[in-house]
Amino acid sequence: xxxxxxxxxxxQAAAEAMRQINFDVAAxxxxxxxxxxxxxxxxxxxxxxxxxxxxxxxxxxxxMAACIGAAAAGARVITASAGPGIAYMVENLxxxxxxxxxxxxxxxxxxxxxxxxxxxxxxxSMLTRxxxxxxxxxxxxxxxxxxLIMSVKIAEKAMFPVIVNYDGYIVSHSIENVEIxxxxxxxxxxxxxxxxxxxxxxxxxxxxxxxxxxAQPDYYTECKYQQHVDFLKVYDIVREVFNEFESISGKRxxxxxxxxxxxxxxxxxxxxxxxxxxxxxxxTLRAQGRKVGAIKIRLYRPFPVKExxxxxxxxxxxxxxxxxxxxxxxxxPLFKDVCTAILHNQNRSLVHNFIYGLGGRxxxxxxxxxxxxxxxxxEKGVETRDxxxxxxxxRA
Amino acid sequence: xxxxxxxxxxxxxxxERDEKFHGHxxxxxxxxxxxxxxxxxxVNEVLLAIDKPTVVSTATGCLxxxxxxxxxxxxxxxxxxxxxxxxxxxxxxVEAAYKVLKKKGLINEDIAFVAFGGDGGTxxxxxxxxxxxxxxxxxxxxxxxxxxxxxxxxxxKSSATPIGAYTKTTPVGKEKIGKQEPRKDLTMIMAAHxxxxxxQASPHIYRDLTRKVKKAMTFKGPKFINTLQPCTLSWRFxxxxxxxxxxxxxxxxxxxxxxxxxxxxxxxxxxxxRPKPIEEYIEAQPRWRHVLxxxxxxxxxxxxxxxxxxxxxxxxxxxxxxxxxxxxDYEALFANPEDKKGEE
Ligand SMILES: Cc1ncc(C[n+]2csc(CCOP(=O)(O)OP(=O)(O)O)c2C)c(N)n1
Ligand code: SF4
Numbered sequence: 001x002x003x004x005x006x007x008x009x010x011x012q013a014a015a016e017a018m019r020q021i022n023f024d025v026a027a028x029x030x031x032x033x034x035x036x037x038x039x040x041x042x043x044x045x046x047x048x049x050x051x052x053x054x055x056x057x058x059x060x061x062x063x064m065a066a067c068i069g070a071a072a073a074g075a076r077v078i079t080a081s082a083g084p085g086i087a088y089m090v091e092n093l094x095x096x097x098x099x100x101x102x103x104x105x106x107x108x109x110x111x112x113x114x115x116x117x118x119x120x121x122x123x124x125s126m127l128t129r130x131x132x133x134x135x136x137x138x139x140x141x142x143x144x145x146x147x148l149i150m151s152v153k154i155a156e157k158a159m160f161p162v163i164v165n166y167d168g169y170i171v172s173h174s175i176e177n178v179e180i181x182x183x184x185x186x187x188x189x190x191x192x193x194x195x196x197x198x199x200x201x202x203x204x205x206x207x208x209x210x211x212x213x214x215a216q217p218d219y220y221t222e223c224k225y226q227q228h229v230d231f232l233k234v235y236d237i238v239r240e241v242f243n244e245f246e247s248i249s250g251k252r253x254x255x256x257x258x259x260x261x262x263x264x265x266x267x268x269x270x271x272x273x274x275x276x277x278x279x280x281x282x283x284t285l286r287a288q289g290r291k292v293g294a295i296k297i298r299l300y301r302p303f304p305v306k307e308x309x310x311x312x313x314x315x316x317x318x319x320x321x322x323x324x325x326x327x328x329x330x331x332x333p334l335f336k337d338v339c340t341a342i343l344h345n346q347n348r349s350l351v352h353n354f355i356y357g358l359g360g361r362x363x364x365x366x367x368x369x370x371x372x373x374x375x376x377x378x379e380k381g382v383e384t385r386d387x388x389x390x391x392x393x394x395r396a
Numbered sequence: 397x398x399x400x401x402x403x404x405x406x407x408x409x410x411x412e413r414d415e416k417f418h419g420h421x422x423x424x425x426x427x428x429x430x431x432x433x434x435x436x437x438x439v440n441e442v443l444l445a446i447d448k449p450t451v452v453s454t455a456t457g458c459l460x461x462x463x464x465x466x467x468x469x470x471x472x473x474x475x476x477x478x479x480x481x482x483x484x485x486x487x488x489x490v491e492a493a494y495k496v497l498k499k500k501g502l503i504n505e506d507i508a509f510v511a512f513g514g515d516g517g518t519x520x521x522x523x524x525x526x527x528x529x530x531x532x533x534x535x536x537x538x539x540x541x542x543x544x545x546x547x548x549x550x551x552x553k554s555s556a557t558p559i560g561a562y563t564k565t566t567p568v569g570k571e572k573i574g575k576q577e578p579r580k581d582l583t584m585i586m587a588a589h590x591x592x593x594x595x596q597a598s599p600h601i602y603r604d605l606t607r608k609v610k611k612a613m614t615f616k617g618p619k620f621i622n623t624l625q626p627c628t629l630s631w632r633f634x635x636x637x638x639x640x641x642x643x644x645x646x647x648x649x650x651x652x653x654x655x656x657x658x659x660x661x662x663x664x665x666x667x668x669x670r671p672k673p674i675e676e677y678i679e680a681q682p683r684w685r686h687v688l689x690x691x692x693x694x695x696x697x698x699x700x701x702x703x704x705x706x707x708x709x710x711x712x713x714x715x716x717x718x719x720x721x722x723x724x725d726y727e728a729l730f731a732n733p734e735d736k737k738g739e740e
Contacts, residue, residue: 073490
């Protein structure tokens with residue numbers, strides 16, 4: 001294996017992975033900040049660098065429908081979207097996972113309307129969290145590139161669709177150094193295409209199959225139960241693919257990434273691009289002698305319950321940093337996930353929720369430090385709270 | 397002469413059935429459609445007329461919920477249902493996959509692609525995905541079984557529902573007599589896409605429908621056939637009258653049977669010499685019969701029918717003249733593909 005380091009935006013890095021994987025079908029519909037990703041990829045198609053049939057659909061709903069058709073046919077398929085595009089797809093996301101189709105979807109995270117915003121938060125991804133898709137978050141262009149390559153393998157081993165998330169503009173449009181594999185390495189890793197990558201391809205006309213049946217109350221539960229059971233097997237599959245990936249790349253990935261959590265009393269948790277800022281906050285506070293740490297969620301669905309519970313088992317206070325709100329008085333989506341994960345920990349950590357970075361609002365180290373301070377004071381009883389959830393960044 | 401052709405077509409279909417479906421119909425017995433429903437003959441006629449393995453996609457609606465009830469299936473051919481609005485997008489995806497995998501040498505068979513949708517899944521919610529799939533040029537045939545309403549949900553109006561008809565969302569009351577607006581003419585809209593082949597058909601003239609399917613499949617690219625499908629349950633007629641209703645629709649010119657090539661050349665296939673008055677067709681359907689009490693509505697319906705009919709005839713004449721000007725043999729253009737095969 002050889003690699004080279006080149007300066008790429010997140011979208012360019014993802015397009016590069018798409019080129020190397022050489023998907024059979026890509027459904028394409030523009031939306032910021034995803035648009036230029038498929039634009040880059042279209043050039044590869046136009047230049048004959050890939051065999052991909054690019055289906056430029058009339059909307060995201062059809063993009064996912066076309067992916068479902070193509071994946072059921074036996075092809076390796078991908079689409080990408082963001083924000084409202086993801087929202088428009090939601091009905092079909094459930095269909096894709098219910099049919100157990102190995103589709104890859106890139107979600108270049110973008111806020112939802114209203115008000116309209118083309119900038120980043122995780123509101124779009126949160127629409128997909130109960131849809132039965134495996135969901136991976138990327139901190140930067142490098143991780144987006146790696147996640148995309150791994151996603152193909154994860155999807156096909158698990159027979160579930162995968163979403164690869166990376167933050168709109170912050171990752172999609174910022175240039176950074178990305179280490180790129182040579183094409184053979186990627187192609188060998190994902191393996192060749194072919195209709196029998198899935199057990200029952202539509203295009204095997206000698207064995208007619210039925211996709212998308214109706215299930216009455218006598219069977220719906222069993223279908224969902226099977227989906228449930230198999231989705232729990234995803235943990236092992238993801239770990240397996242992470243291991244295989246390590247063997248080609250030397251890069252070790254886990255469901256979560258821990259930073260200075262070993263002896264940490266207070267731990268901040270975030271997903272996506274803000275993790276760098278969170279680590280900066282930890283560094284600053286550590287320099288002041290405070291025992292803080294940070295955790296990044298990489299595998300968001302299925303949720304890394306055990307790993308997280310373990311990593312948080314000794315924490316006194318936990319600051320869950322949500323880049324999306326649920327407007328329900330209980331807290332952001334990640335907050336609920338974290339609370340559930342630590343439910344059976346002997347040690348009762350204080351957990352508090354902070355909403356930040358909505359609609360592309362820049363996040364600074366000081367703001368995360370504020371969150372650590374608040375959690376510590378709540379935990380020590382110096383301050384009290386009226387709500388479990390607070391906004392970290394609101395102008396007076 | 398005509399009789400001989402009929403027998404020949406039936407024999408062909410029977411042979412098709414043996415070869416492709418091992419003696420079964422593409423839509424096997426055991427589906428759960430109402431007695432007398434027009435859908436099964438339509439689906440079987442369409443699929444038997446295609447002499448290749450065929451992958452089918454279907455929109456949500458009566459056809460879907462009655463044929464793929466887990467853990468059973470009535471489909472004797474690879475079949476996918478994504479949802480109400482995605483029949484065309486889904487088959488587009490299948491066809492795109494097929495193209496690539498064939499190019500890569502990963503699949504060798506010659507496969508045909510067909511989508512079925514009710515009028516709701518075609519004229520309304522699925523129209524966007526249909527129009528777009530057709531614009532993208534996927535190689536598939538879309539067949540709308542048009543029962544002029546949302547039957548699966550208990551008969552609500554669609555944009556194919558005729559003016560004055562009772563549905564659950566267009567009841568007959570003091571202020572409003574059934575549906576207020578005339579039907580959308582989707583066949584014309586599809587023809588305006590300029591795709592290789594568009595037709596309107598009726599299942600009672602199975603010779604015409606199967607010929608149209610065969611004809612359609614001689615073209616590469618998108619094809620669209622709109623076929624009337626009398627619904628026993630909602631139109632409320634006796635199950636044995638399905639084909640009689642379809643026949644009346646054609647005889648009254650309510651449902652002209654015609655075809656269009658490249659959105660340019662038009663041919664009306666059946667021209668009733670003495671068209672029956674629309675009252676006869678309306679009278680046969682309790683869903684609509686009340687409008688007979690309102691002569692102004694009946695007159696409006698009749699006018700719509702006459703206008704459309706005249707328009708069609710004018711288009712036919714125009715395209716004959718156009719073909720002549722272009723030096724194209726108009727009759728050969730519409731010739732039965734079987735005849736063509738014989739010539740070669
Ligand atoms: C997004 C969505 N909206 C509504 C429905 C409910 N629905 C299912 S079938 C149907 C009507 C189908 O009518 P049509 O396409 O004419 O087919 P038919 O039932 O007449 O066979 C409706 C409204 C649905 N399944 N999905
Ligand atoms: S309701 Fe009408 S369209 Fe539906 S199965 Fe019954 S007869 Fe057929």
